Amino acid sequence: MAIYRPSFRSLGTRYLHLPDRTFLPNHCPETSILALRRKPQGRFQTIKSKRRRFGVRSSGVSKREIAKREIDGDRINGFSEKIGNWAGFFGTVLPWGSWWRLFEDEEPQFAAAKPVRVSFAVRRMWVLIGDDRWIIFVGFGALIGAALSEISMPGIFTASIFSAQRGDSMAFYRNSQLLVLLCLISGICSGIRSGCFAVANTILVRRLRETLYSVIVFQDISFFDREAVGDLTSRLGADCQRLSNVIGNDINLILRNMLQGTGALVNLLMLSWPLALSAVVICSVLSTFFLHYSRYKKKAAKLTQDFTAIANEVARETLSLIRTVQIYGAEEKERGRFNHWLDKMAFITMRESAAYGLWNMSFVTLYRSTQVFAVLLGGMSILSDHVSPEQLTKYVLYCEWLIYATWRVTDNVSSLVQSVGASEEVFQLMNRVPSNQFLSKGDKLQRIMGHIQFVNVSFRYPSRVKVPVLDHVNISVQANEVVAIVGPNGSGKSTLINLLLRLYDPTNGQIYIDDCPLKELDIRWLRENIGFVEQEPHLFHMDIKSNIKYGCSGDIKQEDIEWAAKQAYAHDFISSFPDGYETLVDDKLVSGGQKQRIAIARAILRDPTILILDEATSALDSESEHYVQGVIHAFRNDRKAKRTVVVIAHRFSTIKAADRVVVMDSGRVTEMGNHRELILKDGFYAKLIGAQTDGLV
Numbered sequence: 231m232a233i234y235r236p237s238f239r240s241l242g243t244r245y246l247h248l249p250d251r252t253f254l255p256n257h258c259p260e261t262s263i264l265a266l267r268r269k270p271q272g273r274f275q276t277i278k279s280k281r282r283r284f285g286v287r288s289s290g291v292s293k294r295e296i297a298k299r300e301i302d303g304d305r306i307n308g309f310s311e312k313i314g315n316w317a318g319f320f321g322t323v324l325p326w327g328s329w330w331r332l333f334e335d336e337e338p339q340f341a342a343a344k345p346v347r348v349s350f351a352v353r354r355m356w357v358l359i360g361d362d363r364w365i366i367f368v369g370f371g372a373l374i375g376a377a378l379s380e381i382s383m384p385g386i387f388t389a390s391i392f393s394a395q396r397g398d399s400m401a402f403y404r405n406s407q408l409l410v411l412l413c414l415i416s417g418i419c420s421g422i423r424s425g426c427f428a429v430a431n432t433i434l435v436r437r438l439r440e441t442l443y444s445v446i447v448f449q450d451i452s453f454f455d456r457e458a459v460g461d462l463t464s465r466l467g468a469d470c471q472r473l474s475n476v477i478g479n480d481i482n483l484i485l486r487n488m489l490q491g492t493g494a495l496v497n498l499l500m501l502s503w504p505l506a507l508s509a510v511v512i513c514s515v516l517s518t519f520f521l522h523y524s525r526y527k528k529k530a531a532k533l534t535q536d537f538t539a540i541a542n543e544v545a546r547e548t549l550s551l552i553r554t555v556q557i558y559g560a561e562e563k564e565r566g567r568f569n570h571w572l573d574k575m576a577f578i579t580m581r582e583s584a585a586y587g588l589w590n591m592s593f594v595t596l597y598r599s600t601q602v603f604a605v606l607l608g609g610m611s612i613l614s615d616h617v618s619p620e621q622l623t624k625y626v627l628y629c630e631w632l633i634y635a636t637w638r639v640t641d642n643v644s645s646l647v648q649s650v651g652a653s654e655e656v657f658q659l660m661n662r663v664p665s666n667q668f669l670s671k672g673d674k675l676q677r678i679m680g681h682i683q684f685v686n687v688s689f690r691y692p693s694r695v696k697v698p699v700l701d702h703v704n705i706s707v708q709a710n711e712v713v714a715i716v717g718p719n720g721s722g723k724s725t726l727i728n729l730l731l732r733l734y735d736p737t738n739g740q741i742y743i744d745d746c747p748l749k750e751l752d753i754r755w756l757r758e759n760i761g762f763v764e765q766e767p768h769l770f771h772m773d774i775k776s777n778i779k780y781g782c783s784g785d786i787k788q789e790d791i792e793w794a795a796k797q798a799y800a801h802d803f804i805s806s807f808p809d810g811y812e813t814l815v816d817d818k819l820v821s822g823g824q825k826q827r828i829a830i831a832r833a834i835l836r837d838p839t840i841l842i843l844d845e846a847t848s849a850l851d852s853e854s855e856h857y858v859q860g861v862i863h864a865f866r867n868d869r870k871a872k873r874t875v876v877v878i879a880h881r882f883s884t885i886k887a888a889d890r891v892v893v894m895d896s897g898r899v900t901e902m903g904n905h906r907e908l909i910l911k912d913g914f915y916a917k918l919i920g921a922q923t924d925g926l927v
């Protein structure tokens with residue numbers, strides 16, 4: 231029989247359920263298994279006895295006695311083991327126990343952000359608030375008014391009650407009027423305070439997101455190769471919100487409670503310094519407990535933040551690829567993947583909540599003990615005529631204020647620490663400088679002709695620096711020439727285009743446009759002169775018209791859009807939609823071929839001198855394929871302007887339409903020439919074409 235080690239963590243699990251319908255009590259050690267096999271009818275049968283363990287010879291004792299001893303022995307054994315388990319578990323949950331470790335195995339390695347100091351975070355946000363600082367000043371003014379009026383109230387409460395008890399009606403009415411006034415002041419000031427800080431919070435969260443977003447969109451493409459979209463959206467969403475709470479919530483509450491606490495302490499000292507001192511001791515113990523708790527909380531907050539970002543990324547990926555997930559029946563697998571990160575979050579939050587419970591327990595115990603202490607010590611002082619009942623009442627009330635203020639300050643500090651903890655990565659991102667491409671003002675040529683040269687170009691992607699992708703590539707494309715790039719998958723065709731669009735810079739060598747190094751050209755100007763149609767173009771969730779004129783500067787007329795759509799053979803199908811050019815498109819609601827024709831129209835509308843087409847292998851039907859040939863011909867035969875077409879070609883018809891063919895293999899140019907020349911050469915190209923035409927036959 232297979233031996234199953236009891237491995238369930240849960241103490242409440244009684245049996246391990248084996249596949250062969252055998253149930254084992256999970257506390258049984260392997261050597262003393264009392265395994266009960268359930269018969270198909272449902273009866274239990276002992277399958278292994280433990281006579282030897284009891285040292286009983288079968289001949290001297292009856293079977294019934296043996297069975298009884300076995301059961302008794304197991305009960306004792308099981309009970310002691312349970313106690314052992316509980317004692318072990320109890321040991322781990324003590325404040326220094328292993329249960330509190332936030333990592334199940336070893337500490338997870340996330341990209342470490344530089345820890346941020348609270349003062350640094352506040353300074354950065356202060357700068358961001360800019361001209362709207364007056365709101366914060368008004369808020370602080372109201373905060374001081376509210377705190378001072380509130381802290382004066384316990385003293386006046388007591389004075390008015392005791393003046394009534396003494397029958398001093400003058401003092402009673404004067405105190406009551408003062409109370410009403412203080413009530414009004416504190417109410418109005420509190421309202422102004424919370425309103426101002428809420429507005430400051432809204433302004434701040436907007437500025438944080440605005441700043442962060444503009445930093446992110448101006449990063450170069452290699453940054454997006456490294457960073458997960460889910461992480462970035464988490465920074466922009468929840469983390470910015472949390473960070474804005476530092477000023478909008480935490481700091482103002484800390485100040486308010488500190489003012490109230492200080493006021494309460496001053497009043498306590500004026501009443502009786504020994505009593506005040508006892509309250510201070512309790513507050514210090516509370517603060518020490520809190521210090522440990524807040525460190526733990528900060529660590530937990532950081533992990534929760536990272537795990538949330540990963541879970542978001544998993545969900546984003548699954549939902550955006552839901553068609554693939556369903557077609558491959560991977561729903562359960564994806565659910566498991568998401569749940570894995572939810573489990574990790576639950577692991578942390580459970581400990582964080584338990585730590586909060588522990589902290590709350592210490593707080594309540596210490597707080598109540600202050601009251602008990604005050605009554606005992608104060609009562610004795612009243613008996614010995616050292617303190618009046620009025621003074622003791624004031625003491626109890628101010629003591630309550632002091633403890634509550636300490637608790638709130640610590641709670642707000644904890645929230646502040648968490649918010650600042652969450653801000654580490656936000657600031658790290660904010661500190662990034664925009665890509666050089668956007669910073670440097672390059673040259674703008676008077677007129678672009680479209681002569682492209684790759685001279686000795688080698689390249690490795692920054693995310694995979696060890697893998698050479700292009701190796702000493704030399705290509706020259708004349709103005710008005712149509713060049714097809716062909717080659718097997720992964721040979722580096724798209725990489726050539728990425729370099730031409732300056733999404734990456736070559737590791738070695740130089741690219742020239744009209745004899746001017748690409749690096750020295752103004753990137754925006756260059757991209758305005760290039761039309762690019764991706765292999766699988768993506769459309770924005772807006773109407774067709776906006777998708778076509780996307781990225782075009784100036785006033786684009788409807789006729790221009792329709793002209794471009796006609797050139798791209800897209801006008802007919804767009805007009806057939808009920809809302810025509812106003813039809814709201816979604817990436818998923820138009821066919822691959824239609825998407826590509828809209829993308830071609832977008833490229834044509836820019837009136838580019840260089841058109842780059844990454845031909846789809848499957849998105850275009852043969853009719854659309856014919857349209858693409860039409861676009862290429864129209865470009866070539868445009869007499870008014872010189873235009874260059876570079877096409878990554880997969881289809882024989884497109885390859886044939888080109889003036890020249892560049893054959894790529896493993897990041898190198900292996901052959902170059904026109905179709906006829908390459909066929910005669912009988913090399914890689916001839917084989918490639920042979921394979922295609924064979925496939926067609």
Ligand SMILES: Nc1ncnc2c1ncn2[C@@H]1O[C@H](COP(=O)(O)OP(=O)(O)OP(=O)(O)O)[C@@H](O)[C@H]1O
Nearest residue numbers: 455691693694699718719720721722723724725726
């Ligand atoms: N962003 C990237 N980061 C790292 N490696 C990349 C990146 N993009 C492409 N690569 C790698 O570079 C190599 C060349 O890829 P590229 O896309 O240029 O090939 P291709 O010839 O266009 O292939 P296909 O015909 O399949 O589109 C491949 O090994 C690919 O894995």
